[in-house]
Amino acid sequence: MAEGAPARDQPLSLAVVGDGPKALFALEELCAQLSDAACHDSLRPLEITVVAPGTVAGTGAAYDVTQPHSLRLNVDAALLDVPATGTSPSFRDWVAAVHPALVSATYPPRAVVGEYLHARWLRMLADMARSGVTARTVSDRAVSLRRTAGHWEIVTAIHGALPPVEEILLATGHAAEHSGALARTxxxxxPLRPAVLPAAEMLGSHHVPPGARVALRGSALTFIDAALVLTLERGGRFTPRADGVPGLLHRRGSEEPLVLLPTARHGRLLDAxxxxRLPLPAGVGGAIAEGARRLSRSERTAVGPDAVIDLVLDVATAALATTVSEPDLGREAVERALASGSDPDLHRGPGHAEDALRRSVEIGRGRRAPGPAWILGRVWAGLYRPLTRAVRGSAAPAEEWARFRRASQVLERFAFGPPLEVAEMLLAMIGSGALDLSWVxxxxxxxxxxxxxxxxxxxPPDVVVDAVLAPPGIVGILDPLSRALVDQSLVEVRPARRGAAVDHDGTALAGGRPRGQSQRQEGLALLGRPTEDHVIGHDTLNRHLHDEPRLWAARITSRLRRTDGEPSAPPCPTTTTTPEQRIGSR
Incomplete structure (x- = not known):
């Protein structure tokens, strides 16, 4: 659909599906650009409809404000800096005023992060109102889209078809249903518990009784959530060891299960x-900086997935050489660690998963020299921003992309595991018998x-818990909206990829044509997990990692600029309108 010249006074209608962090960051970008543009141009009015089923906007399921405080953020909260609008504080400044006991917490409770994100959402709405934007919320779930002449129409589960709009932004986050879910078949x-969250509903004592043997499908972060809920929320406590040995002791609660028995496709847990507080060894930091320079010097189209993994191996080899004296720990050892998923000298068989976890804790605490796996994890984390840009929209053939995905899955286990304190809790649970890794x-x-x-x-177990989330992308996702996007050919999924192809401003691409010839689906944009593999790395609160939200906001702002020669707008308003005066309530 073409974007013709806008009518002089006709508002631009925008629908945003989703009200989690990705939608928040995009709307903050839009608000900031509207504020700047309004000081120089006469802008067309804007009407926004947010369609989302949640009750606390800005949070999404991952940051539900009612979840137990034992579930903590898995990235440094410093990522939550001052938003694009500049009108909300950073998380650190906010938490100092609202939850001062948490001001020094690197990994605060996710529920508290949710409170902060909700406060930012309300501030964003107030900023929008100041700019003259009319907004409303529809508390419903979008199930389909329809393209009409010059407009888009959203169909919801309860309200049916909503009024047509010119622009839609899909920022739907984690899917609810997927083809690999145990509950389907x-x-x-x-007895099966089909998910971990919401914890009170899924893992309450009436479903997971005290003293039960609990088997869990999965050994990643969602499994860790389940382990913490079934321990800390059942009276379990962790205390420092009194014998001078580093680590924690697990003092079991009377309501805890007898034992947790996770399973893992790859034979190990995530590394800590x-x-x-410990700086990277100088040689490791230097090697990562050189790798970033190499990536920045390369043209994006010249850096394919194979080349990126080869560069990661080069950087890791150079970094490893600065931290060890053994001559046999060179490129071959790094390649073997990537191929096997652990350090080459780590024994296989019984005890392997525990030893791998314990080794990562010892290295992370600075009590053991790094090995190839630890080095690969730091390189992957350190190069994550430039490498995500390098492979964005890659036209690599399916076989090459499949190799990249296999490698990245291993590297993410090395890089993005739990904080040290959480890993030490898992080791303490192994010591108390509450966690058994023999099935892994x-x-x-x-x-x-x-x-x-x-x-x-x-x-046999008394209950099974499915601790595997729906994968990113739209392939295998059974939510009605994702199915509608595919069935109506509104988006394109390229070979061996999972997510929808999008242009640099998030506009959906479709048509099944060679790279560079796909058609833009004007007025339809996607951000976040539904685009995984075309854009990678969405499970982050780092609003600077991807450019799509900022470029999408710039495109919307450009559509709002009048072209009829009207005089520029007056100076930016200084009065504040409360959200309730302009924003429809749920």
């Missing part, structure tokens, strides 16, 4: 992050028919 007689070591699997490959001598 579960046939075992063992290093202590953020044995390759035990949980399928639709039940538990397969249980080690000899193990009793």
């Amino acid at each position: 579960w046939s075992s007689t063992i 992050k290093p202590d953020p 070591d044995a390759g035990t699997r949980i399928t639709a028919s039940g538990v397969e490959g249980v080690p000899p001598g193990h009793a």
Whole structure:
């Protein structure tokens, strides 16, 4: 649909589907650009409709303000800096005033982060109102889109078709239903809890009784959430060891399950992050800086996925050489760590998963020299911003992209695991018998028919918990809106990718044509997880990692500039209108 010259006084109608952090950051960018543009140009009016089923805007499911405080942020809260508008404080400044006891917490409770994001959402609405924007919220779930002459129409589960709009932004976050969910085909007689969150509903004592043997599909961050809920929220406590040995002791609560039995496709848990107070070894930091320079000197189209992984291996080899004296720990050792998912000298078989976790904690605390896996994790994290830009929209063939995805899955386990304190809690649970990793070591699997490959001598579980989230992208996602995008050919998914292809401003691409010839779906933009693989790295609160929100906001602002020769707008307003005066309530 063409973007013709706007009518003089006709408002531009924009619908935003989703009200989580991605939608918040995009709307903050838009608000900031509107404020700047209004000082120089006469702008067309703007009407925004937010369509979302949640009750606390700005949070999304991951930052639900009602979740237990035992569930903590997995990235440094310093990422939450002052927004594009400049009108809200950073998280650090906000928490100092609202929750001063948490001011020094690197990884604060996610519920508290949700409070902060909600406060930013309300501030953004007030800023929009100051700029003359009319906004309303529809508390509903979008299930389909329709393209009409010059407009788009959203169909919702409760309200049906909403009034047509000129622009739609889809920022839907984590999907609810996916083809790999155990609940879709579960046939075992063992009771199944189909998810971990919301924790009170999914993991309450009436579903996961005290003293139960609990099997969990998954061993990543969602499994860790389940482990913390079933321990800290059941009376369990962690205390420093009194014998002088580093680490924690787990004092079990009377309401805890008997044992947690996770399973893992890759035979191990996530490695712990290093202590953020310890600087990287100088040689590691220097090697990462040189790798970033190499990426910045390269043309984006010349850096394919294979080349990026090769560069990561080069940088890791150079970094490793500065931290160890063993001559055999060179490029071959780094490649073996990437291929196997752990340091080459780490033994296989029983105890492997615990030893790998314990090693990552010892290195992270500075009590052990780094190995290839730890170095690869720091390189991947350190180069993440430039490498995401290097492979964005890559036209690499399916085989090359599949290699990149396999490598990135290993590197993310090395780089983006739990904070050290959480990893030490898991080790303490192993020590108390509350956590048993023998099923991880044995390759035990949980399928639709039940538990397969249980080690000899193990009793069957009393309950199974599916601790695997829906994957990013739209392939295999069963939510009605994602299905509608695919079924109506409104988006394009390229070979071996999972997400929708988008242009640099987030505009959907479709048409199934070679790269560079796909058609822009004007008026339809997507941000975040639905675009995974075309754009990578969406599970972050780093608003600076991707350019799409800023470029989308710039495009919307350009549509609002009048072209009829009207005089410029008066100076920016200084009075404040409360959200309630302009913003429809839920």
